[in-house]
Amino acid sequence: MPRTIYFDYNATTPLDPAVREAMLPFLGEVWGNPSSVHHVGRQARVLLDEARERCAHVLGCKPSEIIFTSGGTESNNLAIFGTARRLKSKGRHLITSAIEHHAVLHCCEYLVEHEGFELTILPVSREGLISPQDLEKAIRPDTILVSIMPANNEIGTIQPVAELGALCRKHGVVFHTDAVQWFGKEPFTAIEQFHADLVAVCAHKFHGPKGAGLLYVRSPLHPNPTQFGGAHENERRAGTENLPAIIGLTEACERFIRAPVFSPEIMRQFTQRLAQVLQGVGGVEILSSQQRRLANTLAFVVHNSDSVALLAGLDLEGICASSGSACSAGSLEPSHVVSALGYERRLANALVRLSVGRDTTLEEVEHAASLLPQIIRRAQHPE
Numbered sequence: 238m239p240r241t242i243y244f245d246y247n248a249t250t251p252l253d254p255a256v257r258e259a260m261l262p263f264l265g266e267v268w269g270n271p272s273s274v275h276h277v278g279r280q281a282r283v284l285l286d287e288a289r290e291r292c293a294h295v296l297g298c299k300p301s302e303i304i305f306t307s308g309g310t311e312s313n314n315l316a317i318f319g320t321a322r323r324l325k326s327k328g329r330h331l332i333t334s335a336i337e338h339h340a341v342l343h344c345c346e347y348l349v350e351h352e353g354f355e356l357t358i359l360p361v362s363r364e365g366l367i368s369p370q371d372l373e374k375a376i377r378p379d380t381i382l383v384s385i386m387p388a389n390n391e392i393g394t395i396q397p398v399a400e401l402g403a404l405c406r407k408h409g410v411v412f413h414t415d416a417v418q419w420f421g422k423e424p425f426t427a428i429e430q431f432h433a434d435l436v437a438v439c440a441h442k443f444h445g446p447k448g449a450g451l452l453y454v455r456s457p458l459h460p461n462p463t464q465f466g467g468a469h470e471n472e473r474r475a476g477t478e479n480l481p482a483i484i485g486l487t488e489a490c491e492r493f494i495r496a497p498v499f500s501p502e503i504m505r506q507f508t509q510r511l512a513q514v515l516q517g518v519g520g521v522e523i524l525s526s527q528q529r530r531l532a533n534t535l536a537f538v539v540h541n542s543d544s545v546a547l548l549a550g551l552d553l554e555g556i557c558a559s560s561g562s563a564c565s566a567g568s569l570e571p572s573h574v575v576s577a578l579g580y581e582r583r584l585a586n587a588l589v590r591l592s593v594g595r596d597t598t599l600e601e602v603e604h605a606a607s608l609l610p611q612i613i614r615r616a617q618h619p620e
């Protein structure tokens with residue numbers, strides 16, 4: 238077996254040992270239900286309240302503005318369904334971009350197909366950038382919600398998100414941003430930096446546990462709940478709180494967000510080295526922007542090949558990569574992000590995303606760099 242070289246940090250990251258350590262008591266001694274009135278429950282309640290305050294402190298918001306969720310998908314669903322349904326008497330027009338994660342796009346499409354909303358999908362440039370002018374032109378009197386991500390998971394493009402958020406504010410439109418790929422990678426000082434009303438956060442992208450996330454909701458906005466039952470999370474998300482996961486999320490937020498755990502300087506060195514090698518391989522086109530991209534992310538397409546052959550070839554050499562979003566139940570569908578950049582379908586089927594991370598070493602990068610040209614050539618078929 239070749240050694241494992243993990244270049245898929247945008248899909249998920251390993252649980253940090255210190256985060257795991259902090260979670261352990263919550264898988265053991267502390268097992269109460271925070272809603273119980275007795276002392277075992279009350280102990281859990283105190284720690285849950287504390288976790289909310291700790292997260293609020295890192296994010297620079299009020300504890301009441303945090304809803305704990307099961308991760309990025311749920312946070313996006315709650316933000317979009319909850320806000321659209323809450324505000325539908327004001328208007329039924331939504332705006333998003335063509336390169337959002339499916340956890341955003343599919344929510345918007347559902348609202349169009351089943352609940353009578355209208356949707357404008359903003360185009361992007363060849364580098365994946367959304368133009369603020371396009372957004373401003375698309376805003377209508379009946380627009381109630383705009384959802385645009387600050388950093389793209391497949392190609393890493395970084396949007397002028399604060400500017401887009403400010404435009405929405407100027408027009409009195411609620412702005413949601415799926416910041417799942419931002420945290421731990423890009424500078425963060427306070428949640429207000431996005432100029433957003435709703436921000437989705439997901440722990441497993443920055444060495445926290447899977448199944449843990451939060452939705453920041455700027456008060457006084459109050460999205461309708463999307464799941465019903467008890468009065469948890471201030472009646473905004475029913476269900477007994479997953480305290481071990483919430484503690485892991487909190488610990489990861491405290492440790493890895495303010496000073497990004499993916500050091501941009503080191504990440505950039507690694508991806509630039511890989512890009513340098515790829516530029517010399519016939520048939521390879523690098524998609525990720527030179528300037529405006531997550532430093533850890535390098536996406537490319539290969540002419541006369543396809544993602545399945547490329548990923549299998551990489552895996553045979555021990556290199557874990559992805560064809561973009563890994564979330565479609567193992568299926569390798571053409572990337573909607575690559576299509577939105579204006580590439581033909583054949584190339585949307587031939588995407589490879591390398592995403593490096595905290596534990597990546599220069600030695601791994603050099604080893605992969607030495608193998609990449611032959612792996613790619615082997616996966617190409619004659620024209």
Ligand SMILES: Cc1ncc(COP(=O)(O)O)c(C=O)c1O
Nearest residue numbers: 308309310338340390417418439
């Ligand atoms: C941009 C983005 N949004 C949402 C998600 C979904 O998050 P989760 O895995 O927590 O459901 C992902 C995960 O890949 C993502 O990259």
